[in-house]
Amino acid sequence: MRVVITGGFGFLGRRLAAALLRTRTFGGTPIERLVLADRAVEPGAPPAADPLVDVVHGDLTDRLDEVFAEPVDVVFHLAAAVSAECEADVDLGMYANVDTTRALLDAARAQSATTGPTPRVVFSSSLAVYGSDPALPVPPVIDESTLPLPRSSYGTQKLVCEHLIADYTRHGFVDGRVARLMTVAVRPGTPNAAASGFLSGIIREPLAGLGAVCPVRPGLQVALSSPRRTVHGLLRIAEAERGKGPGRLEGQVPVNLPALTVSVAEMLRTLREVAGEAVADRVTIAPDPAVETMVGSWPAVFDNRRAAALGLAPDASFLSLVQDYLADHPNAVALDASE
Structure with missing residues (x-):
């Protein structure tokens, strides 16, 4: 084959x-x-x-x-x-x-x-x-x-x-x-040209000791995997x-594919719980109408029955996505993320 x-x-x-x-x-x-x-x-x-x-x-x-x-x-x-x-x-x-x-x-x-x-x-x-x-x-x-x-x-x-x-x-x-x-998150490495790239960036960059910009309102819901x-x-x-x-x-x-529905605010709250105040504060909210218009046009809530019939299920929580990232990419995280 x-x-x-x-x-x-x-x-x-x-x-x-x-x-x-x-x-x-x-x-x-x-x-x-x-x-x-x-x-x-x-x-x-x-x-x-x-x-x-x-x-x-x-x-x-x-x-x-x-x-x-x-x-x-x-x-x-x-x-x-x-x-x-x-x-x-x-x-x-x-x-x-x-x-x-x-x-x-x-x-x-x-x-x-x-x-x-x-x-x-x-x-x-x-x-x-x-x-x-x-x-x-x-x-x-x-x-x-x-x-x-x-x-x-x-x-x-x-x-x-x-x-x-x-x-x-x-x-x-x-x-x-x-x-x-x-939208696949959390992606490692450098940002790409995807409009949804910030959904990884607002987690990845702060954990690496870098600042990140969130270009949408925190209440926006998104579908992740x-x-x-x-x-x-x-x-x-x-x-x-x-x-x-x-x-x-x-x-x-x-x-x-199965969708985990979360709001951007929930994502940032999870970051705060996992890594602390100083890390979460590296994210700046700066709305960009062009990005929000595109990402906001994508649905966030899915009926996963067709995928479930194939034995597929969504991620349990956004916390599990962050934990996967930490386990798979330990070298991408600052030794002391609170510094």
């Missing part, structure tokens, strides 16, 4: 690769090669050093011949431009998100039409496909039957890709599965057998 992860050296790509390398199987079948494709490659990074791993370096649309040089059984398509940069540069978002996804699907289709097998394509979509329109306000609780009405270019691009994957699956070109991700739960959800949706019944994936409907 040959498994490909696009965006394989990104935050989630690395964690997904590590999870697959721990078991060295997919759905019980041994993985013969794990291909990590990315524009930014670190040759010495732990995933790349594993003898099971092949690395494809460069723009994905220019490297698809290399990716599909040997039969591909499963593709986790994580590579994407993120929300704020897509809003600022629509052409970038259309190329990185829509054009690249279509090129990947066409390469998978070509394989299924010639050498086979039909690739299983697992797409990381987003809660940003949802939004509120004056003619159709967003309902208080979201499930997969809620009409997606994105209020950002990023959400629109993700929704376009969802429909392409559904149509290619209907034709039998690919076996497509779509996981709609919640830990990195651990997010990777587990991607794997569960990818490995699920199709059909009706518990634990099986029915139809082509995307799966909303």
